[in-house]
Amino acid sequence: EPGDLEAATRVLDQGECWSAAGEVAMRHGRHKKAADCFERAGNIPKAAEIRRDQNRFAEAAELYLQAGKFDLAGTLYASHNEFEKAADCYRKGGRMSVAAEMYEKAHRYLLAGECYMRCEFHRHAAQSFVKVQDWAKAAQALELAIAEEVSKTGSGQDRNRERELEKLVLQAGKLHEEPGDLEAATRVLEQGECWSAAGEVAMRH
Secondary structure, three states: OOOOHHHHHHHHHHOOOHHHHHHHHHHOOOHHHHHHHHHHOOOHHHHHHHHHHOOOHHHHHHHHHHOOOHHHHHHHHHHOOOHHHHHHHHHHOOOHHHHHHHHHHOOOHHHHHHHHHHOOOHHHHHHHHHHOOOHHHHHHHHHHHHHHHHHHHHHHOOHHHHHHHHHHHHHHHHHHHOOOOHHHHHHHHHHOOOHHHHHHHHHHO
């Protein structure tokens, strides 16, 4: 009551009333002490919030992770260009498309592709796998994109969709051919009825 902060916090600390001690410290502007108290009280999100407000971003992000607040941790890391750490957080939180984007910014294209696959962004996945020359995974991703396109178009497909489908089939064929998988290349081209391209593949081999 008379403003003896030291005595108040000492008594509360001794009694392990950490939340109350944290509130006292907050009211008197002792933010580091407050964060320590809230952390000991198990109020990790509150401790993280104080660390963040103090611009102690790395500590705040670690606390958010500890509390299972993956989005908040990811946002903090991303705002400081720590894209791989941000991606790890978003992946733990199940936000695969955001994680993939962060992995791309960190030039971790294999991880980006895997995250895109998990959220069924197959074309994006293929592009990421191509960047690390994982031709088999890129081709697999494109074949899933082809299947998706076929299921959407059905019997009423227009000419634009036919062209788009043909483009995907040709790309998948090239990706299979890149590491020398002639059988897979011809299979995908024949299934897509790209007979000329299948013939060219057979001629080259």
